[in-house]
Structure formats: C-alpha cells, structure tokens
Amino acid sequence: MRLLNTTSLELVEFFGEQVPQYAILSHTWEDEEVSFQYIQDPACKGLRGFTKIAACCRQAREDELDWVWIDTCCIDKLSSSELSEAINSMYRWYVNAAVCYVYLFDVSPLDPFLDERRFAAARWFTRGWCLQELIAPRELEFYANDWTELGTKLSLKANLLKITSIPVSVLMGEELPSKCLVAERMSWASKRTTTRIEDTAYCLLGIFNVNMPLLYGE
Numbered sequence: 001m002r003l004l005n006t007t008s009l010e011l012v013e014f015f016g017e018q019v020p021q022y023a024i025l026s027h028t029w030e031d032e033e034v035s036f037q038y039i040q041d042p043a044c045k046g047l048r049g050f051t052k053i054a055a056c057c058r059q060a061r062e063d064e065l066d067w068v069w070i071d072t073c074c075i076d077k078l079s080s081s082e083l084s085e086a087i088n089s090m091y092r093w094y095v096n097a098a099v100c101y102v103y104l105f106d107v108s109p110l111d112p113f114l115d116e117r118r119f120a121a122a123r124w125f126t127r128g129w130c131l132q133e134l135i136a137p138r139e140l141e142f143y144a145n146d147w148t149e150l151g152t153k154l155s156l157k158a159n160l161l162k163i164t165s166i167p168v169s170v171l172m173g174e175e176l177p178s179k180c181l182v183a184e185r186m187s188w189a190s191k192r193t194t195t196r197i198e199d200t201a202y203c204l205l206g207i208f209n210v211n212m213p214l215l216y217g218e
Contacts, residue, residue, distance in 0.1 A: 001013070001014050001015075001019055001069070001089070001093065002014075002069075002074045002075070003019075003020070003022050003067040003068065003069055003074065004039070004053075004057070004067065004068050004069070004070060004073060004074055005066060005067060006023075006057040006058075006060045006061050006065065006066055006067060006068055007057075007061065007066070009039065009040075009053075009057070011036075011039065011040070011073070011074065012067075019096075020066065020067050021065055021066075021067070021098045022060075022065060022067040022068055022069055022097060022098060023056070023059070023060040023063065023065045023067070023068045023069075023097060023098060023099050023100070023101060024068065024069045024070075024093065024094055024097035024099075024100045024101070024137070025052075025056045025068065025069070025070045025071070025100075025101050025103065026094075026100055026101065026102045026103070026124070026130060026133035026134075026137075026140075027052065027102070027103040027105070027124070028105065028123050028124050028127050028130070029072070029195075030048065030049065030105060031048060031049075032047040032048040032049045033047070033049035033072040034047055034049045034050050034053055034072055034073050035072060035073060035077070036072075036073050036074065036075060036076045036077065036078075037076075037078070038073075039053075039073040049072060052103060052105075053070060053072075053073065055103075055147045056068055056070060056101055056103070058147075059101055059143075059147065060101075063098075063099060065098060065099070069093060069097070071086075071090075080214070080216075083214065084213055084214040087202055087205065087214060088205060088211050088212070088214075090132070090205075090206060091132050091136050091205065091206020091207070092136075092206070094132065094133055094136035094137050094206075095136045095137065095138070097137055097138075097139075098139065099137070099139040099140070099141060100133065100136075100137035100139065100140045100141070101141055101143060102124060102133070102134075102140060102141065102142045102143065103143050103145075103147070104119075104122045104123075104124055104142060104143065104144060104145065104150070105123075105145050106121075106122055106123055106145065107119060107122050107144050107145060107150065108144055108145060108146075109144040109145070109146050109148035109150075116159060116162075119150070119159060119163075120159070120162070120163045125163055125164065125192075126191065126192055126193060127192055127193065127194070128189060128192040128193060128194040128199060128200060128203035128204075129194065129199065129203045130192070131188060131189055131192055131203065131204070131207065132203065132204075132206045132207055134153075134160070134164070134166070134171070135166065135170060135171065135177060135207065136206065137153070138173055139152070139153075140152060140153035141153075142156065153171060153172070154172070157171055157172065164188060165187065165188065166188050167180070177207050177208075177209075178208075178209055182208075185204075185207055185208065188207075189203075189204060189207075196216065198214070198215070198216050202214060
C-alpha cells in the first residue's frame, strides 16, 4: 500500500503489518487531478487538484496522522497489475483507515441542512465508487467545498438513510453488507454511475466480497 506523507508529500510503500495509521480521502474526480506520475513534480502545485490534496493533508495533520491515501496520486494507474491489486484491496483500505474524509466540492459551508436538498444533491451520492467509500470506513467525516466540517456518518445517519436507503446498521458497521440480500445491495448502486462501463461492476467488488482480475476494454 502506497501512502502520501502529510508533511513532505513523499510517497512511501508499506507492506503488511508495516502499514501505519492513515487517513483516506473520498471524493469525486474533477479537472486537473494530480496523478502518481505528477505528484513529485513541483509544478503539480499549480493544478486545481493539488488544492484538494493539500487540504486533505492539512486535516490529517490536525488529526495527528502522518499519512494519507488518495486514489488520484497513490496508485500508478499506468500499471495494470497495480491498478487491479488496488481495486481489489480498496474496500479493505477504507475499512482499515483511521478516518475517511469525504470532500464535497459542490456543497457550500453555509449550513446545507437548512435545505437538505443541497446536501442530498451532492455529486458524490451519484458516483459508483463512492458507495463502498460510504459503507466501509468506521469513522467518516463530511467536508464542504472550503473544508468546513459538515458532520460525521454518525451525526448525519438519518440524512444518509434518507438519501441512500442503506440501513443504518450497515452504515454504522453493525451489520456487514453481506448480510443483506443481493437485490438490496444492488438497489443501493442502482442510481449511481461510473465513467467507465466496467467500473459499474468493479466498484461493487468490496460490497459483494469478490476478488477478480480487471479486464478493461475486454
């Protein structure tokens, strides 16, 4: 597992029991994301996506965490074998994170719960990959577009149940997704989309406890 140091922005690979405590980011991809190939280049600081990385690292430091995992820059997506291993491991990485930060770029900090529709309309709730990123983490915090904290999975569980129809027992980790019927789990993903058609299936691997090789374009 490759992690990003929250102070130096150095990428370091850890194995097995060596993996330290880390925060993990859940977000939707936008323009100018910083890739694995570009994160060590000082010029990456000029990209819009770097602002998100810097803010995530700052929040992790405030939480006394030295490491973060961010999908845009911690996976070498040019390596098909690494990408396959990462996607098959991703649910576990979210489970094992000390905390998951959900960054909602399209939600303002001005008390979105005065109008629940503003929170519910976040693009994050429409993306396939974000489903497992909601369910898997034990501790999950939501942040507005300026990184003002909006609440936690616990404090917002009523809102999340209403938006996603996922049982609170599953959201809170009291019940494993595997205890729910296949049809019910499929219904959670039914209104979510992915950029690549193959990811419609791959984003559910963790929810269904499946491990399989990835074959994009086949």
